[in-house]
Amino acid sequence: MKALFLTALSTAVLFVSSQAISAEKSARDIVEQAELNAYYSGDDGRSAARMIITDNQGRQQMRQFTILRKDQQDGGVQDMMIFFSRPADVRDTVFRVVKQVNDDDDRWLYLPDLDLVKRISAGDKRTSFVGSHFFYEDVSGRNTALDNYELISENEDSYVLKGTPKHPDNVEFSYYEVVIDKEHMLPIESTFYNDSGEAYRKMEVLKVETVQGYPTVTHSRMSDLTNGGQTEMQFRFMKYNIGLPDSIFSERSLRNPPAEWLQLRD
Template identity: 45%
Template sequence: MKKIYLILILILLGSVTFSANVDEIVKKAYNAAYYAGDDGRSTVDMEIVDKNKRIRKRRIIMLRKDITDGKEQMYYAYFKEPSDVKNMVFMVHKNTKKDDDRWLYLPALDLVKRIASNDKRSSFVGSDFTYEDISGRSIEEDVHELTGEDSSYYIIKNTPKTLEDFAYYVTYIDKKNYLPIKAEYYNSTGNIYRRITAEKIEVIDGFPTITIMKADEIEKGTYTVNKFSDTVYNLGMEENIFTERYLRRPPRKWLR
């Protein structure tokens, strides 16, 4: 009888360790993907390809500042091209104990629009990326399960704790640098309908960085490619540029 109890205890302890390991992997991947350095700046060239292979382009300057590593964080995306979106701004304040705050400034209307938390899965300015893809999905929103691994990748199933527009998604995390190199989204029938992939990774200022990323809407036959260039980390950005007053008055110092 004592042996049976001992076996049960070992199984339970093993399960706890396994769960903790999974959560640690996910946390490291989240930090690697979204928290390199204390702040960062990139130029993003976006190509949106529709099902007829027609291409629309966007050029965006992306600014980021971390308040607490792995937690509170701010994003500022300034649109430079083309003319129909020029001077548009998307800003995010990531929060840990409440929904993220998101704003979109539309210069043609001189309108600041708050993006509701239930719109976070909506298309980001007509692309195949969502608002949530740009600033990251909180790891607290999902239950994580390590479903497999090989010599190169951890394979993790992520199931949302509340109702979403997907049943679950599976991420492939590079064991060397902990960057998520692929995420596949499954619908309620168990089919992959959406995929995000890291097409190219480079080391910049000592940080492994995704420099080409693709979002593929498999069912729709559309995709979007983001190419990141001129990426720099640890610039010492001021926190006050990530406030509403700078939606209409962009911080030119950081957008050159």
């Protein structure tokens, strides 16, 4: 009888464990598909972008830049460069990212006034991106391998998942909840919570458009729920599959931007 009870108990534990693994796999499948749609549409892409930064007293400043991006592999290594054009205090600043799979992304910032290429350390990836409410990691995307996921609710329009960092000492949040739109399989809202369970930071997608057949976020907002203030990000002149050469994603392009690939046209 005792052996029978232990066998039944083991079977029950195994069943519960397999259910948990299946749920995690399902949640991860959803997140990974959303990551592909949000960051890997087409083989490469170019876009003009504008950030409007509003502080907690209502004062505004603006940043304009052009993004070039090329995928070495869907869901894998990716090159990205961001070339700032306005205002004068950030003109010719360049942000470069090499997105990795099983390691921290490599990030550099070129500061033209100092003629200095500054490496962004892994510890700084969750700090302000050129004075905005977006973090460096928000721009290139957080690696889904860094978090565990749980599907906490679902309706006919969206999934709601909870992401918990595998290495909580490396981030400032305790967990986050992300809403993924089923129609486009894009993250449309992410809310970050601190150790007290209080929401302190929120990203919202304000507009999605279809560009060359790819659902594309063209307007988003990041808000500071604790201190106030927000940054809106708007995208224009988006093009995919333009044939960007590997050679432009290099340290040389930090000081000598590839002008022919930065020309924006409808």
